[in-house]
Amino acid sequence: MKPIATTRSASSIPTGRLAIWWVLASEVVIFGGLLGSYIMHRLGHPEWGETAAHTNTWIGAFNTLVLLTSSLMAVLAHDAAEQGDGKKAARFIGMTMLGGITFACVKSFEWYTEISHGFTITLNGFWSFYYTAAGLHALHVIAGTIIMGFIAFDANRGRELQRVELIGIYWHFVDIVWIFLFPLLYIAK
Amino acid sequence: MSAESHSRHYIKIWAILVVLLVISVIGPMFGHKWLTLITAFGIACVKAYLVAKHFMHLDIEKAMIRWVLITSVVLMGLFYAGTAPDVMEHTGLHWTNDAAIYASENPVHEPGDHHAAGAGEGEAGHAAGEHGGDAHGGGDAHGAPAGAEVASTAEAGSEQGGETEEAAAPAPDGEVAEAAPATAGAAPGFDAAAAFQSSCSTCHGEAGDGNGPVGAALNPKPANFTDPAFWEARDDAMVHKAIKEGGAAVGKSPMMAPWGSTYDDAQIDAIVAYLHHFNTAGGATTEAAGETP
Structure with a gap:
């Protein structure tokens, strides 16, 4: 017996989707509020440009590449799931997870370096936003990676393949948030 | 579309995204502000559009979903439009954001100076607590140089800001005001002592020593009127101007707000005269300050 959410559709959209x-609509408001607050403070404080110069563009760019690639893996997993190939879908989800883990590891290294050089969350307004926005985003990456573990486990056995698309949609959103965080925190200096 | 062409389509989109990423990294290297803005944020919008359309399949999703998302984005825009004017501007019709003005006119904290500044604030905060306590308890703190206070308490100055603020909060007592000489003078019926207590003491302290509860958190510290050096470096006209037009008007901290719209010239003269009684050196005012319990 399947849970009702997977078999019923409302407004001709599967309930899960x-x-x-x-x-994601609520996430838009959460991240939108945070990034909007950052933008308005940044415009009011041109001096933040000096302190933003300490962020490492190359690390940010590398992590962008990692997330874009993991998004490709997520959509390829969705493609495989639509063809009913659970094992292939699970493999692609595994690669997406690898992207998430790489992203988190690079982020840890980056933060470790910055904090050990004294760029802490209490230093000034810029670093406060930097750690809050990137931290909330990193939590989404970690949560998505954990959930993908469960979905890959099921998909590998050919079960609950519709979930592959759902986690993919979430993962692409996390990717989009980073697409905006990257120029805001790393490029605008 | 066959499965094979699906995959190829996705890989093609990914390749475009990577090229766009490379452009957004190269953009700032040319050093043109507008070019950087376009390559950073213009490209971010294009990348977001490509991901939403081709990876999230928003283009073939039900229209209802797009409306839900558009509603969220519009709400976000409303939030921004409603709050940004108050945050991006540092002055308005009836308000000024002194902290933001001060921050934007001074260099940002860097890790190197952060520790020194942090420690300094801690000491000053602690000294404020000690000083404030003495002022209300014994009164002899008026004569002690502020530097000595800081030095004597610096060793124990590891308390957090919250604690020192509590310590600095003044005990309710009206004795300082009572002991002050009447300085109505040029502004009959105007109580300079009451004006000082209501407008100035939160930063400058009830005892005029620059250790008010709000002042403890400021950098630089509010003026200490008990310090003879303060009066040696200024004449009454400068103090008058600072009160009327704000600290920035005389080259001092912009955290000192302008009071010209609250008090007229005669009243400000009365306040300046009143401030003199805090001075621990010079003339009859020494006695008055000395007698303060």
Whole structure:
């Protein structure tokens, strides 16, 4: 017996997919509020440009590449799931997870270096936003990676293949948030 | 579309995204501000569009989903439009954001100076606590140089800001005001002592020593009127101007707000005269300050 969410559809959208879109609609407001606050403070404080110069563009760019590539893996997993190939979908989800883990490791290294050089969250307004925005985003990366573990486990056995698309939609959103965080925190100096 | 062409399509989109990423990294290297803005944020929008359309399949999703997302984006825009004017501007019709003005006119904290500044604030905060306590308890703190206070308490100055603020909060007492000489003078019916207590003491301290509860957190510290050196470096006209037009008008901290719209010239003269009684050196005012319990 399948849970009702997977078999019923509302407004001709599978309920699970409708739910993930609702999650993302609320995420738009959460990240939008945070990034909007950052932008308005940044415009009011031109002097933040000096302190933003300490962020490492190359690390940011590398992590962007990692997330873009993991997004490709997520959409290829979705493609495989649509063809009913659970094992192939699981493999691609595994590669997406690898992207998430790489992203988190690079982020840890980056933060470790910055904090050990004294760039802490309490230093000034810029670093406060830097750690809050990138930290909230990193939590989404970690959460997505963990959930993908469960989905890959099921997909490998040919179960709950519709979830491959759902986690993919979420993962692409996390990618989009980073697409905006990258220029905001690393390029605008 | 066959499965094979699906995959190829996705890989093609990914390749475009990577090229766009490379452009956004190269953009700032030319050093043109507008070019950087376009390559940074213009390209971010294009990348987001490509991911949403081709990876999230928003283009073939039900229209309802797009409306839900558009609603979220519009709400975000409303939030921005409603709050940004108050955050991006540092002055308005009836307000000024002194902290933001001060921050934007001074260099940002760097790790090197952060520790020194942090320690300094801690000491000053602690000294404020000690000083404030003495002022209300014994009164002899008026005569002690502020530097000595800092030195004597610096060793124990490891408390957090919250604690020192509590310590610096003044005990309710009106004795300082009572002991002050009447300085109505040029502004009959104007109580300079009451004006000082209501407008100035939160930063400059009830005892005029620059250790008010709000002043403890400021850098630079508010003026200490008990310090003879303060009065040696200024004449009454300069103090008058600072009160009327704000600290920045005389080259001092912009954290000192302008009071010209609250008090007229005669009233400000009365306040300046009143401030003199805090001075621990010079003339009859020494006695008055000395007698302060």
